[in-house]
Structure formats: C-alpha cells, structure tokens
Amino acid sequence: MSLFDGLRYRLGAVIRPSRRARDIGREIAFHLELDAEQRAHASAGTLSRGDARIAARRAFGNPTYMQEEARRMTAVEWLDSVKRDLAFAARTFARAPGFTAAVVVSLGLGIGANAAIFSALQAMLLRPLPFSEPDRLVDVGLTRAGNPNRPAADDIVWSYPKFAMLRDAQHVFSNVGLYSADPVTVNGGGGTAERVDGEVVGGRYFKTLTVLPIVGRLFAPEELDRVGAPPTVIVSEGLWQRRFDADPSVIGRTLDIDGARHTIIGVMPSSFTGLSGRADVWMPIAAEYPAELTATWDLSFTMVARLAPGVTLAQAQDAVKTLGARIDAATPYPSARERWGASARPLDATRVDARVRRSLLVVAYAAALMLLAMTANVAGLLLVRAKRREHEIAMRVALGAGRARLIRQLLTESLLLSLAGGVAAFALAAAGVKLLSAFNPAASLRVQNLGGLGVVSFSRIRLDDFTLLAAGTLALITGLLFGLVPAMHATRASLAAGTRGRHGRSPRRALGIRGRGALSALEIALAIVLVTGSGLMLRSLRKLTDVNPGFDASRTLTMRLNLLADSSAVRASTSYYDRLLMGARATPGVTSAALTACPPLNGGCNRTFVELLDRPPVSSNDEPIVGVHWVTPGWFALARVPVLRGRDFSRGDVAGTRRAVIISQSAARALWPGQDPIGRPVRVGQGGFGKDTGLVVGVVGDVRYRSLDSAAAPDFYLPFAQSPRPAAVLFLRTAGDPDALRAPAERLVRDIDPKIPAFDVRTMDARAGDATAQARFGAILITLFAAMALLLATLGVYTVISSTVSTRMREIGIRVALGATRARVSWLAVTDGALVVLVGTVLGILAAFWSTRLLGALLFDVASSDPTTFVATIALLAVAAMTAAIAPLRRAARADPMTVLRQE
Amino acid sequence: MTPSSASGTRAALGPGTLEMLVLKTLDAGTMHGYAIAQYLERLSHDVLSVEQGSLYPALERLQAKGWVTSKWAQSPTGRQARYYTITASGRKQLGTKKTEYDRIALAIARVMRST
Structure with missing residues (x-):
C-alpha cells in the first residue's frame, strides 16, 4: 500500500x-x-515585518x-531534463525549418519508398506461399526436346492419361494433383448471371495443397476420376457470401454453371483461391470434360505435387526424369518422332515470370540507391550543421556544460529528427502499399504473364511487421550514427578552437569540408547511375509506345461474352450474335459494332496449323503454325486495320457458301513470298473445315496480338458465320466517350439473354495501356528516384561550394584587396566543387555501366550502354552542377575586402 | 544562532539522519512543514538547528519512498498548509532506523569512553 x-x-x-x-x-x-x-511576534515589536x-x-x-x-528528490529530474532537451531540440528545429524539412523529407522519402517496395518484393518473391510446408510443393511439367522446326520447351502442361501414368508409377510424392483454369458463367442462388474464374481439378489437388473446406467436404475419389458421376462443385467463401448469404445449409443446393446444374458439396475458405489465382468454383475434370480422361495428347492441365516425407527435391527430380522417359515410351508423339520427358522444380520458382522478377529487383535496386543518396544527404546536412554549431557548443562547454550532457542534448535532437523522418516514412509506405493493393493485377498484368501464383502473391502485399521494424531501425540508425559522430566531434572542440572565431581555419574544419565533399561525390555518382537507368527506361518506353500496334484503340469499348458451352448454343450462336450486333448498332452513340474472338495485345491468342492446298502435302509436323482469329464483317474497318488486297468478309460469307479466309500481311509474306495469295485454297485448323476448302479472299495489315514488343506473327481470319464460336469480344466504336456506352451495352446484353453476362468490359485504350503497364511502372518509379537523386546531388554540390566560399571568405577578401581578379577568385571558390563533381561523375559512369546491364532484358530496342543516354546524363549533371555553383560564386565574386575583413 | 554554526551543524546532519528525525517527529502526529521545523528545533534545544529549507527536499524524498503522505488542509490561522502523516511503512522504517541508531550510538559511546 x-x-x-x-x-x-x-x-x-x-x-x-x-x-x-x-x-x-x-x-x-x-x-x-x-x-x-x-x-515578529516573539520580538514583541523590536523586529520590523521586513x-x-x-x-x-x-x-x-x-x-x-x-x-x-x-x-529532484522525486527522481523526475532525469525525465524532466529529457523533456527540456526535447523542447530545446524542437525550438532549434523551429528556428531552422529548411534544414529540418530537408532531413525529415529525405528520411521519409528514402525509407518510405524502400519500405513500400520491399513490401511488394516480400509478397511477390520472398514470403512463403500460403500453403502448409510450401517448400515441399513441387511443380512438375512435361518437356520436349528441340528440333529444327520447334525449339525445346520445358514445363509444358499435362494430359490426363500422361498424368495418371506418372501418378500410378511414382513413389517420391505423397500426393499429386492436376488443375486447369476454367472460367465459367454462374447462375442461381441470389444474384444475376456472373462470369467467374474457376478450376477443373483432378488427382488429389486439394490434399496436395493441404487445404480443407470450411463447410462441407472435398470431392470423393469416385467423383474425381470416374466418368458419369453427377456434377458437383466446391465454391469459394466469396461466392458463398455473395450468392448464398453465407448460409451453412448451402450443401446439397444447386448452382447453375454454364447452363448445367451442379450440386454444392463444399465451401473453400477465402484464404484459398486456387493456384490459378482467383478461382470461385472448383469442379472435377471427370464430370466436366469426360473426354479428357482418355485424350493422351490433349495437354491442358498443370500438375502440382508434394514431396513424400524424407524425399529430397533432387531425388524427386531424378525420379521424375526417369518416369518422363517411361511415359514417353508408352505414349509416343503421334506423327513424328519427338522426344518428350518430364521435369520438376520447386513450386516457388514458378510464382512470377522472370521479367516481372527482374523488374521488381531493378526497382528495389534503384530504391536502395536512392536511399543511399538520401542517407548521404542527411549525413551531409547534419555534418554541416554540426560545424555551424561548433561555436555555440564550445561556448556552452566554456560556460560549464558537461560533455555527456551536451552529447545527450545533440542525440536527443538526432533522435527527434529520426522519429519525425520515421513517421513520414511510415505514412509514405502505407500510402504506397495502399496504391499497390488498389491495383488489380489479374486485369492489368495479364499481358505480362503474371501467373496464378503471381496473382496470389500480389494480393498479399501489405506492410508487414518485418518491413516496419527494418524501416524503423534504419531511421534510428541513421539518426544515431549521423547524430552521434558529429556530436562527439563537436564536443571535443576545445574552448580555444571554438571561440577563436567563426572563420578560423582549424584542421577539423577542413576535415568537415572533405567529409561533405566525399558525401557529395557519392551523391553525384548515385544520381548518374539512377539518371542513366531512368533515361534508358524512358527511351525504351518511348520506343514501345511508338510501336504501331496495327489497329486504332481510340473511342472503342470492348466486352467479352461467352455463350453457355453446350453444342446447341454454339449452333445457335449465329442468331445470337446477329441479334446482339443489330441491337448494338441501334444503340445511341454507337457508330459501328463488330465481333472478334480475341482482342489485340491480349498476350497471345489461339494458334493452329494450316494446310496449303496449292502445293504438295507435307507431314502434319511440318505444317505451318499460325494465329487463328474469328471476326464478323466490318471488324477490320471498326479497328482501322487496313484491307491491303482483296476484300473484307461480307454478309454473304455464311454457312453453306464457299469458306472465305483473310490473312495478315506477315502470313502473305511468309507463305506466298512474291506471289499473290488471293484465291489460294487452304484448310485452317480449329475452323471446323473438315474436308472443305477455303479460299483466301483478302490480305489485311498486321496486328500485334501478343504484346507491343513482340513482332506480329502470321495470322489467319475466319468469319464467325462460317465457323461458329461460343466466345466473342464485342467491339463498339463511338464518336464520343466510349465509357458512356458501358451501361447501355451491358443492358443490351442482359436483355437479349439474362443468363449470359458481359464481362471484362473495358475500353480498348485501357487494354492497350495494360500492354505498357509493366514498362511504365518501372520507368516511372525509377525516374522518380532519379529526379530525387539529381536534386540531392545538386544540393550537395551547392553545399560544398557554398561552405568553401564561407570558409575562405577572409582569404578571398585579402586576395581581392591584393588585386586578384574576379575570375581568379571564382576559380578559387569553385575548385573544391569541381573536384567533387569530377570524382563523382567518373565513379558514377563506371557504376552506371555496370548497373544498367541489369536492365538489359527489360529494355525494348535500346542497348543498355546506349551512348545517347550516357551523354545526355552527363550533360544533365553538368547543368545541375553549374546551377548549384551560381549563387555561391556570385557571393565570392562580390566579396568586398573591407566588409569581409571587418567581420573578423 | 550564527550562520556558521548552522552550517557546522548541517554538515553533521546527513540526509538520512534528518529523515529519521522527521519520521520520529511525525510519529507524534500529523503536522505541517513549519511545525516540523519548530518541533525539531525545540526538542533538540537548537543544537540540531538545520537549515530549515532542507526539510522540504527531505519531505519530498520521504513521500517518494511512501513513508509519508501529505494533504492540503486549512491551518488554524485560516491559511492552506500541507499536512504530513507518517504511513505504516514509515513507522516500520522508523523502527529499523532507531534500532540501527541505538546500535551505532552505543558503539560510538563505547569507543569514546575507552582508554
């Protein structure tokens, strides 16, 4: 008590x-x-009150x-003095708002940007995948040896029979599973028709990943691998909440998937969205695609496996290789002798594509360089400040302040600065991470081959404890280190040295300038590395956006439609499309409407073989592979793809008439070099030609279907009316804002058939923007970092020249008094600065040559040692350095000997 | 009472001793600071006349240790004064101090009377 x-x-x-x-x-x-x-009382009046x-x-x-x-007795004295120190520090900062802001902003930007980028790096590359024992998960793929016609490939997807052979023969995995992304249209429960991502699965997919449903059960073995089982489905927690109000009695109810009734047997937790990234439904392969169970060469499924206890990755890789050869012997490639095999790699290695990994690392590298420049700048600012305060500190020592007490005071100031910088950094990092999570990678990075695991990883970007701790520590260390060193240094100053006068040239003072000079040279070198990198990225981006994609994306709205995939619907598709296009053309604002099967810059479209019937038949292995597209008449005109020869499809090209084929310019050049392709007879795979022959009726311009930086490949176009397809992309061109067409177009689709939703509704401009998203992302970030580094370098040069001028003002004054010319005096002032710039530039160019090689694979049509960029960088630095020199030089040149000498 | 004699006495009176005397004083009952000072002077017949101000740091220290509590109340003259009361642990401390003091005083007395 x-x-x-x-x-x-x-x-x-x-x-x-x-x-x-x-x-x-x-x-x-x-x-x-x-x-x-x-x-007074005791003295009885002899003592006055006073x-x-x-x-x-x-x-x-x-x-x-x-x-x-x-x-003091209540031992609050210590705390009290800390409070006094803090108050004193706050007052000091308030008196030097420029300095304070510079340090806080530097620390905030440097550490904040790094924390945000590190968070992304952490989620995308470092943090383990969200499965139990993720390091025991393995990706197994088929391999194909190269031949003169086709390059070698590994990590090819599986067919069900080949998978079954591996599954039954292997002893290195405890579980193996198969999956394939399968987007579907969902009806039923509460809510309108909805297009969702789904997966068809086989083997022990869920058991391999060790995920369990929160309600209901997993698929039973007989549901997974036997043809004829009633259709069942496992749904995501998200879909369960959206359409069934999270009703636990949902098990046994039905969901309409692509027009077929499926019984719901389980609900997956929201933490699991499948290896394809955003799945809402899972169905057994056997029930959805029974033909796949026996189709040996239908390669469409990705395999995932879990290492059996005690088995190492190397052992599993050996076993998979052996099994691959056995599977190839049992199921050889049909027409020609091609050697196939199998290989395994950690699942983690497949999570992001090499290019995404590379650009993340480059951005992180650039951010780290900028942090280094920021730190150098803060160190320089504190150093200069400590120099300026030497006088004040010496005075306080002379008045009896203890050294420990003074160091504590200076440290309090540094820590207060670090704290403010840390808070700024945290705010910036939080904002950056929020910005990143607002970004929908599935929509925007599709073209960059961000795989399912990449999407899973991306959705987990957040400011984690580790990043925050690291950022906090960094802020603290910067503050302590660059506060403590000048503090020790300054308090060692003797009374004599400090009070001798502001412009006395003690050796320590020269050391301070040299320290600042070295830091400044470092800042210049870093700025050169970053500016060069940014220049290369910008040039590359410019070349990329200058690429002619072969079509006009402006004022066009696009949306995908998938008819329910039963055969009667496909046969009926022509009338559905007719009604759709008629309705679309009647919609106010629409100037033209047409369909295609795969939009440009999609990251790739269907490819198939083609038989050229005007020359002797070749083995099916030697038939040319081309891109195959389906369009309606008028699509070329709508997308402004020029018809170079012959004609567009017409309303007369319908089922029952001669099949019409249009080819791209590249196809004409590759297949009929120097000849007229019009009228040539062909048979195109996937077109449902059977024994029919099609005739080439036209040649159109090349369109980049894959990406801006991969050249157009030979493409063949077929009319929807002659080769019905269940999936299409509706293109609407308008004279006004294409986004204004969104609502009426979606209403139109709903009115024609409420069970068929329009999805992926985006302007063609937005799609084209996504094609440069990755290049833009990298270029913008690195340019921002480079701009900051350049600013810091300029400030650094200014500080060096400015402090030289201040320190040597007396000398300059004397020289002017003795008759030195202005030019001579200016040179004197600028030598230190010039040396700093020279050293920094040489170092910077060497470092830039080495660093920009990292960019190599990310650059489009620009060499990493691009001389123009290097020369421009040096020119920019020179201008910046000269700008920095102007003000202090004018001060030196205006030096009036009388004023200068009188100040002493 | 000259300042020099006061300072001489003060040197002989360490903070620990003053605390002990204050605790002993308060053991007799609740009183304010001035009363404590008067009491000490009177009882010691002015020999232990401490610099009166040093009483207050001692009182703060005693409160920080929890041996004494204080409360503001009206003095008989109608002014607000701070009244100090010894706590249970203060009494315990006083006991310990007293035993210790008796032992040392006895020891010193033995040494001084020898020869």
Whole structure:
C-alpha cells in the first residue's frame, strides 16, 4: 500500500510537474510567512515585518535551491531534463525549418519508398506461399526436346492419361494433383448471371495443397476420376457470401454453371483461391470434360505435387526424369518422332515470370540507391550543421556544460529528427502499399504473364511487421550514427578552437569540408547511375509506345461474352450474335459494332496449323503454325486495320457458301513470298473445315496480338458465320466517350439473354495501356528516384561550394584587396566543387555501366550502354552542377575586402 | 544562532539522519512543514538547528519512498498548509532506523569512553 503511495507520488510528479512545482512553492511561501510572523511576534515589536522576513529567509536557506532540491528528490529530474532537451531540440528545429524539412523529407522519402517496395518484393518473391510446408510443393511439367522446326520447351502442361501414368508409377510424392483454369458463367442462388474464374481439378489437388473446406467436404475419389458421376462443385467463401448469404445449409443446393446444374458439396475458405489465382468454383475434370480422361495428347492441365516425407527435391527430380522417359515410351508423339520427358522444380520458382522478377529487383535496386543518396544527404546536412554549431557548443562547454550532457542534448535532437523522418516514412509506405493493393493485377498484368501464383502473391502485399521494424531501425540508425559522430566531434572542440572565431581555419574544419565533399561525390555518382537507368527506361518506353500496334484503340469499348458451352448454343450462336450486333448498332452513340474472338495485345491468342492446298502435302509436323482469329464483317474497318488486297468478309460469307479466309500481311509474306495469295485454297485448323476448302479472299495489315514488343506473327481470319464460336469480344466504336456506352451495352446484353453476362468490359485504350503497364511502372518509379537523386546531388554540390566560399571568405577578401581578379577568385571558390563533381561523375559512369546491364532484358530496342543516354546524363549533371555553383560564386565574386575583413 | 554554526551543524546532519528525525517527529502526529521545523528545533534545544529549507527536499524524498503522505488542509490561522502523516511503512522504517541508531550510538559511546 505504502509502496503504491510512493509510486503514485512519483507518477504525479511526472504527469503534472507544474502542479507539483507550484505545491512546493506554495508550501515554502507558507513556511516563510509563518516564520516571519512568529519572529515578529516573539520580538514583541523590536523586529520590523521586513526584518522578520529577512531573518526567516536566512534561517530557511536559498528557497529556489531548496525548491529545485525538493523536485529532484522525486527522481523526475532525469525525465524532466529529457523533456527540456526535447523542447530545446524542437525550438532549434523551429528556428531552422529548411534544414529540418530537408532531413525529415529525405528520411521519409528514402525509407518510405524502400519500405513500400520491399513490401511488394516480400509478397511477390520472398514470403512463403500460403500453403502448409510450401517448400515441399513441387511443380512438375512435361518437356520436349528441340528440333529444327520447334525449339525445346520445358514445363509444358499435362494430359490426363500422361498424368495418371506418372501418378500410378511414382513413389517420391505423397500426393499429386492436376488443375486447369476454367472460367465459367454462374447462375442461381441470389444474384444475376456472373462470369467467374474457376478450376477443373483432378488427382488429389486439394490434399496436395493441404487445404480443407470450411463447410462441407472435398470431392470423393469416385467423383474425381470416374466418368458419369453427377456434377458437383466446391465454391469459394466469396461466392458463398455473395450468392448464398453465407448460409451453412448451402450443401446439397444447386448452382447453375454454364447452363448445367451442379450440386454444392463444399465451401473453400477465402484464404484459398486456387493456384490459378482467383478461382470461385472448383469442379472435377471427370464430370466436366469426360473426354479428357482418355485424350493422351490433349495437354491442358498443370500438375502440382508434394514431396513424400524424407524425399529430397533432387531425388524427386531424378525420379521424375526417369518416369518422363517411361511415359514417353508408352505414349509416343503421334506423327513424328519427338522426344518428350518430364521435369520438376520447386513450386516457388514458378510464382512470377522472370521479367516481372527482374523488374521488381531493378526497382528495389534503384530504391536502395536512392536511399543511399538520401542517407548521404542527411549525413551531409547534419555534418554541416554540426560545424555551424561548433561555436555555440564550445561556448556552452566554456560556460560549464558537461560533455555527456551536451552529447545527450545533440542525440536527443538526432533522435527527434529520426522519429519525425520515421513517421513520414511510415505514412509514405502505407500510402504506397495502399496504391499497390488498389491495383488489380489479374486485369492489368495479364499481358505480362503474371501467373496464378503471381496473382496470389500480389494480393498479399501489405506492410508487414518485418518491413516496419527494418524501416524503423534504419531511421534510428541513421539518426544515431549521423547524430552521434558529429556530436562527439563537436564536443571535443576545445574552448580555444571554438571561440577563436567563426572563420578560423582549424584542421577539423577542413576535415568537415572533405567529409561533405566525399558525401557529395557519392551523391553525384548515385544520381548518374539512377539518371542513366531512368533515361534508358524512358527511351525504351518511348520506343514501345511508338510501336504501331496495327489497329486504332481510340473511342472503342470492348466486352467479352461467352455463350453457355453446350453444342446447341454454339449452333445457335449465329442468331445470337446477329441479334446482339443489330441491337448494338441501334444503340445511341454507337457508330459501328463488330465481333472478334480475341482482342489485340491480349498476350497471345489461339494458334493452329494450316494446310496449303496449292502445293504438295507435307507431314502434319511440318505444317505451318499460325494465329487463328474469328471476326464478323466490318471488324477490320471498326479497328482501322487496313484491307491491303482483296476484300473484307461480307454478309454473304455464311454457312453453306464457299469458306472465305483473310490473312495478315506477315502470313502473305511468309507463305506466298512474291506471289499473290488471293484465291489460294487452304484448310485452317480449329475452323471446323473438315474436308472443305477455303479460299483466301483478302490480305489485311498486321496486328500485334501478343504484346507491343513482340513482332506480329502470321495470322489467319475466319468469319464467325462460317465457323461458329461460343466466345466473342464485342467491339463498339463511338464518336464520343466510349465509357458512356458501358451501361447501355451491358443492358443490351442482359436483355437479349439474362443468363449470359458481359464481362471484362473495358475500353480498348485501357487494354492497350495494360500492354505498357509493366514498362511504365518501372520507368516511372525509377525516374522518380532519379529526379530525387539529381536534386540531392545538386544540393550537395551547392553545399560544398557554398561552405568553401564561407570558409575562405577572409582569404578571398585579402586576395581581392591584393588585386586578384574576379575570375581568379571564382576559380578559387569553385575548385573544391569541381573536384567533387569530377570524382563523382567518373565513379558514377563506371557504376552506371555496370548497373544498367541489369536492365538489359527489360529494355525494348535500346542497348543498355546506349551512348545517347550516357551523354545526355552527363550533360544533365553538368547543368545541375553549374546551377548549384551560381549563387555561391556570385557571393565570392562580390566579396568586398573591407566588409569581409571587418567581420573578423 | 550564527550562520556558521548552522552550517557546522548541517554538515553533521546527513540526509538520512534528518529523515529519521522527521519520521520520529511525525510519529507524534500529523503536522505541517513549519511545525516540523519548530518541533525539531525545540526538542533538540537548537543544537540540531538545520537549515530549515532542507526539510522540504527531505519531505519530498520521504513521500517518494511512501513513508509519508501529505494533504492540503486549512491551518488554524485560516491559511492552506500541507499536512504530513507518517504511513505504516514509515513507522516500520522508523523502527529499523532507531534500532540501527541505538546500535551505532552505543558503539560510538563505547569507543569514546575507552582508554
């Protein structure tokens, strides 16, 4: 109890120090007053009131001292002085707002940007995948040896029979599973028709990943691998909430998937969205695609496996290789002898594509360089500040301040700065991460081959404890290191050195300038590396956006449609499309409407073989592979793809008439070099030609279907009316804002058939923008970092020249007095700066040559040692350095000997 | 009472001793700071006349240790004064101090009377 009395008493002193001080003051006043009264009373009138008071004071001792002593007793003195230090530091900063802002902003930007980028890196590359024991998961793929016609390939997807052979023969995995992304249209439950991502699965997909449903059960073995089982489905927690209000009695109810009723047997937790990234439904392969169970060469499924206990990755890789050869012997490639096999790699290695990995690392590298430049800048600022305060500190030492006390004061200032910088960094990092999570990778990075695991990883970007801790530590260390060193240094200054005068040239002072010079050279070198990198990225981006994609994306709205995939729907598709196009053309604002099967810049479209019937037949292995597209008449005109020869499809090209084929310019050049392709007879795979022959009726311009940086390949176009397809992309061109067509077009689709949703509704401009998203992302970030680094370098040069001028003002004054010319004096002032710039530039160019090689694979049509960029960088640096020199030079040149000398 | 004699006495009176005397004083009952000072002076016949102000740091220290508590109340003259009361642990401390003091005083007395 009494212990608490004491604690409470101490606490009161900490919390309300002013009240405590007032109490003691009042008490002492009471004491003095009472004592004076008593004395006056006792003297019976011989002592005046004033004398009585003086006597009381004498008996009491020094009241102020006693008051201080009393306050010290409650041991709050230490805290009290910390508070005083903080208040003093705050006042010091308020007096130098420029300096304070520069340090806080530097720390905030440097550490904040790094924390945000590290968070992304952490989620995309470092943090383990969200499955139990993710390092035991393995990706198994088929391999194909190269031949003169086709390059070698590994990590090819599987057919079900080949998978079944591996599954039954292997002993290295505890579980193996198969999956394939399968987007579907969902109806039923609450809500309208919805297009969702799904997966068809086989083997022990869920058991391999060790995920369990939160409601219901997994697929039973007979549902997974036997043809004829009733259709069943497992749904995601998200879909369960959206369409079934998270009703636990959902098990046994039905969901309409692509027009077929499926019984719901389980609900997956929201933490699991499948290896394809965003799945909402899972169905057994056997029930959805029974023909796949026996189609040996239908390669469409990705295999995932879990290492059996005690088996190492190397052992599994050996076993898979052996099994691959056995599978190839049992199921050889049909028409020609091609050697196939199988290989395994950690699942983690497949999570992001090499290019995405590379650009993340490049951005992280650039951010780290910028952080280094920021740190150098902060160190320089603190160093210069410590120099400036040498005088003040020496004075305080002379007045009796203890060294430890002074260092504590200076450290308090550094830590306060670090804290402010840390808070700024945290705010920036949080904003950056929020920006990243607002970004929908599935829509925007599709073209960059961000795989399912990449999407899974991307969705997990957040500011984690580790990043925050690292950022906090970094802020603290920067503050301590660059606060402590100058503090020790400055307090060592003797009274004589410090008070000798502001412009005395002590050796230490020269050292300070040299330190600042070295930091400044470092900043210049870093700026050169970053500016060069940014220049290369920008040039590459410019070349990329200058690429003619072969079509006009402006004022066009696009949306995908998938007819329910039963055969009668496909046969009926022509009439559906006719009604759709008729309705679309009647929609106000629409100037033209047409369909295609695969939009440009899609990251790739269907490819197939083609038989050229005007020449002797070749083995099916040697038939040319081309891109195959389906369009309606008018699509070329709508997308402004020029018809170079012959004609567009017409309303007369319908089922029952001669099949018409249009080819791209590249196809004409590759297949009929120097000849007229019009009228040539062909048979195109996937077109449902059977024994029919099609005739080439036209040649159109090349369109980049894959990406801007991969050249157009030979393409063949077929009319929808002659080769029905269940999937299409509706293109609408308008004279106004294409986004304004969104609502009426979606209503139109719903009115024609409420069970068929329009999805992926985006302007063609947005699609084209996605094609440069990755290049833009990297270029913009690195350019931002480069701009900051350049600014810092300029400030650094300014500080060096400026402090040279300040320090040598007296010397300059004397020289001017002795008749030195302005030019001579200016040179004197600028030599230090010039040396710094020279050293920094040489170092920077060497570092840039080495660093920009990292960019190599990310650059489009620009060499990483591009001389133009390097020359431009040096020119930019030169301009920046000269700008920095102007103000201090003018100060030196204007030096008036009388004024300068009188200041001493 | 001259200042020099006061300072001489003060040197002989360490903070620990003053605390002990204050605790002993408060053992007799609740009183304010000035009263404590008067009491000490009177009882010691002015020999232990401490610099009165040093009483207050001692009182703060005693409160921080939880041996004494204080409360503001009206004094008989109508002014607000801070009244100090010894706590249970303060009494315990006083006991310990007293035993210790007796032992040392006895020891010193033995040494001084020898020869």
